[in-house]
Amino acid sequence: VYGRHLYATGRNEEASRYSGINTRRVVTLAYVFGGLLAGVSGILIAFYTNSVSPSSHGTSYELYGIAAAVLGGCSLRGGEGSIYGIVIGTILLQVLQNLVILLGIPTSLNLTVMGTVILIGVLVDRYVGRRA
Incomplete structure (x- = not known):
């Protein structure tokens, strides 16, 4: 259900809100999931390269x-x-x-x-x- 709500909110936020979807919650969860996945990918890159440097990794x-x-x-x-x-x-x-x-x-x-x-x-x- 969340995927469909996210898809609908991305398509037209105002129409999604009128159809009863809590768009603030959907957008907030999208940012939370995005941040979580970015953190996990940062950890995986650090494990892969055995070092952490903001200037050289992830560019x-x-x-x-x-x-x-x-x-x-x-x-x-x-x-x-x-x-x-x-x-x-x-x-x-x-x-x-x-x-x-x-x-x-x-x-x-x-x-x-x-x-x-x-x-x-x-x-x-x-x-x-x-x-x-």
């Missing part, structure tokens, strides 16, 4: 997450997307990173490629949003 991981979500069909406006799309987006992102390596593009431009993917995804989402 640009959020960009990869956003790029995977956009590639998977999630709208940056919210309320659209699925877990299957995110899995497909993650696979496509890995294929894209391998393609960057195979094409001989310098690794320093990897973030530029990811930013370009996000930009193209936003433009496609905006175009599709206007047509609907």
Whole structure:
């Protein structure tokens, strides 16, 4: 039930509130779950690297997450997307990173490629949003 409420709130918060969903609770729980998962991922990265340094760990991981979500069909406006799309987006992102390596593009431009993917995804989402 929570997933459907979260999906509905992301789609249209005002309509969700009118339909009887406690949107404050849904949004608060979304931030709590997000913070909890961020904390767990920080602990896992610390275990994996055997060190903790805020300046060197986790940089640009959020960009990869956003790029995977956009590639998977999630709208940056919210309320659209699925877990299957995110899995497909993650696979496509890995294929894209391998393609960057195979094409001989310098690794320093990897973030530029990811930013370009996000930009193209936003433009496609905006175009599709206007047509609907």
